[in-house]
Amino acid sequence: MDSKPVVDGQRQAELQRAATPGVAAEHPLRIYREPLPAVFPAELRVPEVRLQTPAVGQRATRPDARLHGLGQTRYIDDMAFPGMLHARIKRAGVASARILRIDTREAEAMPGVMAVLTGRDIPVNSFGPSFQDQPVLADDRVFHAGDGVAAVAAVTEQLAADALEKIRVEYEPLPAVFDPLEALREDAHQVHAPANNVYARKVIRKGDVETALAASAHVFEQQYRTQMVEHVPIEPHAAIALWDANGRVTLYSSLGRITLGRADVARTLRLPVNRVRLVGTIVGGNFGGKNEITQEPVLALLSKKTGRPVKGVYTRNEEFTASTTRHPFIMDYKTGVDRDGRILARKVRLVLDGGAYCSWSETTLGKAAILSVGPYRIDHLLVEACVVYTNKTMTGAMRGFGAPQVCFAYESQMDEIAAALGIDPLEIRLRNVFVNGSSSPTGQVLDSVVVRESLLQAAERFGWKEGGA
């Protein structure tokens, strides 16, 4: 075993000194060292548009735009507190396994490493917006390669990263399933046995789809698929935790939903909600990826263990592998139309790759199922949708909650129908779209409907009738 010191003697002395309470304030905290540039003139000119009434409809500039433009916006990573430590989380790197042993001794012995945390240290080790099926750090099982298995707080981020290398985890590999259609099979590996891989279903039924399909002049059938993508915000998930002397924890976080984030943090830490304060800052991009807690309980517990503020900032790798992503969809569309291109019946089957945990899958499934029919008047329809566990990165909320996926399918098929019947793509949509008073797939009478106007306006601006610009 490698027992060589990871740092030389002089650096070690420096780090030990930095790690000693009392001298922590001398720790190199960039923000206090750099003089602030003079960007706050006494007389600021307020843009005229912010001074006009009435306010609604004005192209008012944003107060935060000045900060962004001057580089003065303080994101989490621009913030520091005296004595602050840096946390990093060790990722499993294996997709499905039982954890036999975690040996943190060597990491804990490293100079500058102040605390190590594993799943056992989390008071309530589960969270999630629909089902609480996700551990904060893995307990005894790993369900996808991005699962956190241990966390370290150290005096520098580099030391914390080095310490992760010294944590030894022994795994017993378990079967895994990665393909959502395979995961649907009876004999498939059940990711969260005894629970079935199918963890949510949605059905929308209206009229008599089979009879209407049989009576249709033409029936179009096609499968469409979409891929897994990441939100890729410029600012990764970031948070700082610190406790006060009365046992209240404050978390500065890049979360987009602080009220619910506070409740989740309180639950995992088993604290009354009023002992948790969550401070949201200007978020550097969310797109749905910052809708639930991630590392906040880990940072809070590391801070509690060390008595020091603890900051965690996800690496770009973690943004991809350990935060939520967009659901890959497998979509089967069968649509019956009459000779004029009026849609008579539509049958949709959606299978969503839900990844290792539910996260916002239930919401995504529901929205996708409702929207999958498209903004079209269709009397006979059947939508059957389900989301399945796989041993992959969890999928969750992302701008559109399944709508971009189903729109790709229903609008691709609309063009196929138009081409087959020799109808202009604009014209076939105008013949089918909702109008005020139309009934939605769920039987809701719609008002405030302007899809027809949007089609005509876009076509006019584009020059559609003239054959393009």
Next chain:
Amino acid sequence: MKRRGRGLACMWYPIGFTVTANPSAATVKVNEDGTATLLTGTVETGQGALTVLGQIAAEALGVATDDVHVVSGDTDTMPMDTGAIASRTTYVTGNAVKLAAEKARDILFEVAAPLLGVRADQLEARDRKIQVRAFPQRQLSIGDVALQAQAVKGQPAIGSATWNPPTVPMDPETGQGKPFNTYVYATQIAEVDVDDETGEVDVLRVVAAHDCGTAINPMLVEGQVEGGISMGLGFALQEEILFDAAGRQVNPNLTNYIMPTSLDMPEIEVDIVANYDPTGPFGAKGVGEPTAVPTAAAILNAIHDAVGVRITALPATAEKILAAIKARRAAAGKTLTA
């Protein structure tokens, strides 16, 4: 050879959570000089939500955008909010803000009414004044009324309110119900060049006509549309997380996961479709997520129009398109001339 194509796609999208309660609360405090502070539990995630919420409060109080300072993002001091999700901020939080501002304004009306010799319900707040409806020359400045309310009447103008969109649960067997209180609609049209020798797609132009009800701030609506189209473009053509056989991501970095940059962006023309939804604050609905919804469909339809191939699995990479072009040529019995 580069071949030009055009494709269109329309969509519908709901505002707020599916059936589930997703309330927002807000507090509006009118200061002694008629300026105001808005407290909200949502956070600014870059979309300009706080500016829009401030404009809604300003409109309800009859003051300018700059007169309302918006404070957000601290669970110790802010009223609860379901947060920046589901394109709900303008609509749901906005309704709560409007109601809170109206409560604060009603206190100003109560204080101003005897001074102007009318009933409170005969007053309106406009242009930083509290004035008699149809008799705008009978007016007091909002600052004078606010000071009077606080320092003389001992009744500072503060209002708090909550709002939650009404829904009806969906039947588990048939899905019938009213899962959302309102929806928005949009159409995007893409113009592309496809190189039929390489499969490479160049998105030249996207025309986007979006409904958001009343555009509280048209500039921020345009910003959302432009951002949404960039996400839609990446989804259509480039982005994909890939896994190895053991379930590990192989490209979790910005070198091998290819995102669109400013160089990939088409010319974008944004049209806001005129609409007014009586259930939204001053007729507003929302616009955040829908902007990313129809882009990929429009681009894929444009690719088909350009080179006659239909890619049914995203992303439509150059490799996939070229393979489809070759297959199409082979099927047509032609020899490949590339």
